Amino acid sequence: MNTTQRTDQQTSADRRRRELLEAADRVVLRDGPHASMNAIAAEAGITKPILYRHFGDKGGLYAALAVRHTDALLASLRAALDAPAQRRQRVESTLDTYLAAIEARPQVYRFLMHPAEGAGTPGDQSEQGFDVGRHSAPLLRRMGEELAQVIEERLDVGPGTQQLARVWGHGIVGMMHAAGDWWLGERPCSREELVRALADLLWGRLAEAGDKAGGPGF
Amino acid sequence: MNTTQRTDQQTSADRRRRELLEAADRVVLRDGPHASMNAIAAEAGITKPILYRHFGDKGGLYAALAVRHTDALLASLRAALDAPAQRRQRVESTLDTYLAAIEARPQVYRFLMHPAEGAGTPGDQSEQGFDVGRHSAPLLRRMGEELAQVIEERLDVGPGTQQLARVWGHGIVGMMHAAGDWWLGERPCSREELVRALADLLWGRLAEAGDKAGGPGF
DNA sequence: ACTCGGGGTTACCGCAAGTAACATGCATGG
DNA sequence: CCATGCATGTTACTTGCGGTAACCCCGAGT
Numbered sequence: 001m002n003t004t005q006r007t008d009q010q011t012s013a014d015r016r017r018r019e020l021l022e023a024a025d026r027v028v029l030r031d032g033p034h035a036s037m038n039a040i041a042a043e044a045g046i047t048k049p050i051l052y053r054h055f056g057d058k059g060g061l062y063a064a065l066a067v068r069h070t071d072a073l074l075a076s077l078r079a080a081l082d083a084p085a086q087r088r089q090r091v092e093s094t095l096d097t098y099l100a101a102i103e104a105r106p107q108v109y110r111f112l113m114h115p116a117e118g119a120g121t122p123g124d125q126s127e128q129g130f131d132v133g134r135h136s137a138p139l140l141r142r143m144g145e146e147l148a149q150v151i152e153e154r155l156d157v158g159p160g161t162q163q164l165a166r167v168w169g170h171g172i173v174g175m176m177h178a179a180g181d182w183w184l185g186e187r188p189c190s191r192e193e194l195v196r197a198l199a200d201l202l203w204g205r206l207a208e209a210g211d212k213a214g215g216p217g218f
Numbered sequence: 219m220n221t222t223q224r225t226d227q228q229t230s231a232d233r234r235r236r237e238l239l240e241a242a243d244r245v246v247l248r249d250g251p252h253a254s255m256n257a258i259a260a261e262a263g264i265t266k267p268i269l270y271r272h273f274g275d276k277g278g279l280y281a282a283l284a285v286r287h288t289d290a291l292l293a294s295l296r297a298a299l300d301a302p303a304q305r306r307q308r309v310e311s312t313l314d315t316y317l318a319a320i321e322a323r324p325q326v327y328r329f330l331m332h333p334a335e336g337a338g339t340p341g342d343q344s345e346q347g348f349d350v351g352r353h354s355a356p357l358l359r360r361m362g363e364e365l366a367q368v369i370e371e372r373l374d375v376g377p378g379t380q381q382l383a384r385v386w387g388h389g390i391v392g393m394m395h396a397a398g399d400w401w402l403g404e405r406p407c408s409r410e411e412l413v414r415a416l417a418d419l420l421w422g423r424l425a426e427a428g429d430k431a432g433g434p435g436f
Numbered sequence: 437a438c439t440c441g442g443g444g445t446t447a448c449c450g451c452a453a454g455t456a457a458c459a460t461g462c463a464t465g466g
Numbered sequence: 467c468c469a470t471g472c473a474t475g476t477t478a479c480t481t482g483c484g485g486t487a488a489c490c491c492c493g494a495g496t
Binding site: 254256266275 | 451453455
């Protein structure tokens with residue numbers, strides 16, 4: 001029958017695709033985002049054109065890879081975000097989840113955040129105008145939107161809540177990301193300390209803090 | 219004399235270098251970060267090897283370019299940060315300065331944030347280990363450190379101020395950056411609204427906000 | 437037997453980074 | 467006045483990568 005036949009093809013193609021992604025994953029994790037298509041194909045035991053048949057171009061492959069990891073990370077973040085606990089507790093545990101993830105697999109993190117953009121096609125006439133951010137790690141955007149939604153669902157800050165929630169979502173995610181990136185590079189303190197410091201920041205300790213004695217005032 | 223002679227050479231080389239950077243700037247701003255060395259050389263009225271003599275490799279050129287713009291932006295941020303005003307006012311004006319800058323010249327911003335990293339040398343054996351963040355826009359790091367210093371100089375949050383200041387510096391810069399990136403792409407509100415929303419976030423409105431009625435509680 | 441389609445390969449194109457080797461102009465020292 | 471640098475510039479090349487065209491093989495269906 002047509003249906004079973006097509007199903008078989010589908011699943012076989014999907015399995016192949018998955019195998020290829022696994023191989024690509026290994027190579028990217030080993031060699032960084034500069035891994036060449038040749039290298040990935042070799043790791044998968046095949047040659048380039050097959051990769052192109054499956055993923056179109058390098059951007060497609062990288063996007064597929066990124067989606068996998070992004071989905072996984074987002075799932076665990078959602079769990080932390082949805083846990084039944086006080087708000088501060090939830091915030092801290094979400095921060096900690098993210099930081100633990102990037103700490104455990106910095107190569108994955110690096111790949112997700114700096115995918116070395118795709119737009120390298122020969123006859124490429126894009127890049128014109130305001131396409132800022134189309135490259136810059138979609139992971140950040142997705143996390144931002146996700147957090148924005150949670151904030152909007154749960155918080156009440158009067159009119160304009162929706163707008164505020166989106167700004168805050170992206171802002172908080174950016175804070176977490178930048179602090180995490182810096183922390184991962186310098187390791188100036190433990191993860192717990194970092195989490196506390198960030199949560200304190202979100203809890204308004206910056207605004208409440210006193211001026212330094214002897215300073216220029218203000 | 220040796221001294222005057224060397225001085226002459228120095229200044230002439232420096233002038234040349236500056237001219238080349240101007241040309242590179244034009245090309246990068248026009249074509250995006252994918253501008254080829256050939257294109258840049260052509261814009262400068264010369265050929266590739268000269269660029270390589272001056273800047274070593276593409277990474278060198280891009281780094282030099284980035285330093286110029288980064289210095290400029292940091293200078294204006296410092297001004298806003300050092301202005302004699304209330305803390306909230308200073309924070310808002312710093313945020314606004316940054317956002318105005320990226321709004322005015324998104325191409326520059328895009329280039330600074332996603333320099334398409336350099337490490338593409340053939341015999342490249344780096345990228346091994348934990349060098350996360352060596353690529354990721356040094357601009358963010360510099361802004362973070364700068365802000366951290368200002369915070370540490372002016373704020374008194376008891377023991378551990380220094381640690382806290384650095385975390386907060388990088389965190390706030392990341393918040394500003396991510397929110398700005400998102401805002402630049404979607405333009406969901408005016409600059410003033412964005413600035414207020416971010417300042418409100420830093421002022422602890424997230425922690426103070428009430429739970430939404432009818433929600434799952436907490 | 438044949439042909440048809442999915443999975444695979446070799447060999448190639450175009451392009452950009454980076455380099456070697458060669459040319460030229462302008463100061464200096466004999 | 468010639469020769470010797472040395473900075474500045476050029477042409478022409480190599481290497482490596484993304485991407486593609488053309489061909490190949492084998493198992494299934496009629």
